[in-house]
Amino acid sequence: MTIRSRLRAAVTATAAAALAVAASGAEAAAAEWRPRPGMLYLSDMPKDGTTWYGAGPSRGWRQPACGRSWTFPEVNVWNREVWTSETAAGGQNTVVFDTEAEAIAFADHARRIYAECPGIAGPHTVQTLYDHGTVDVEEGATVLGMRVTYTFDDTYHNHLFGIGRDGMTVTIVEWESNWSAPPVDHFKNVTVKNVVNRLH
Numbered sequence: 001m002t003i004r005s006r007l008r009a010a011v012t013a014t015a016a017a018a019l020a021v022a023a024s025g026a027e028a029a030a031a032e033w034r035p036r037p038g039m040l041y042l043s044d045m046p047k048d049g050t051t052w053y054g055a056g057p058s059r060g061w062r063q064p065a066c067g068r069s070w071t072f073p074e075v076n077v078w079n080r081e082v083w084t085s086e087t088a089a090g091g092q093n094t095v096v097f098d099t100e101a102e103a104i105a106f107a108d109h110a111r112r113i114y115a116e117c118p119g120i121a122g123p124h125t126v127q128t129l130y131d132h133g134t135v136d137v138e139e140g141a142t143v144l145g146m147r148v149t150y151t152f153d154d155t156y157h158n159h160l161f162g163i164g165r166d167g168m169t170v171t172i173v174e175w176e177s178n179w180s181a182p183p184v185d186h187f188k189n190v191t192v193k194n195v196v197n198r199l200h
Helices: 003-032 100-115 184-198
Strands: 052-054 077-084 089-096 125-135 141-150 155-166 169-177
Touching: 100 141, 100 155, 100 169, 125 155, 125 184, 141 184, 155 184, 169 184
Parallel strands: none
Antiparallel strands: 052 077, 077 089, 089 169, 125 141, 141 155, 155 169
């Protein structure tokens, strides 16, 4: 074998090895992703006389309305965004953990983030938190609300937050609008309940 032939063979073997490593890495990464839990349906959202729209669920995290100190895994995280043609919008984050203890800790952390949200209001806003109680579904869900009033023009924005858990899976659902009163009953007993029931 000539020197040129040996070099060509060595390059070919190196490239093949690199492709094999890349393929095995991709397969390992894909294997880490579990089947996606059931996600939010447009029909789950509160009815306000308008039509809900939204892209399908996707991998990754959507930034919630409250908090910046969110910590979540690199895999097994899904989200969905929904909206109407008027002022209402909403979304969901769902995370599957390796252990139930991690899921419990994350759900507790999420509740604290939302409970502390009014504490970071700006100088021209008044944020009022409302505790709308719990939902008897799977391992339980909590519903909170927040009204943001802008003092410079007396406008407002309403938010509803639901945090629920089913085993090692935690889901967070949000609704918001600057029109009329928040639909607490529907969000609590239909939206959140359906979404948590649908996880697994």
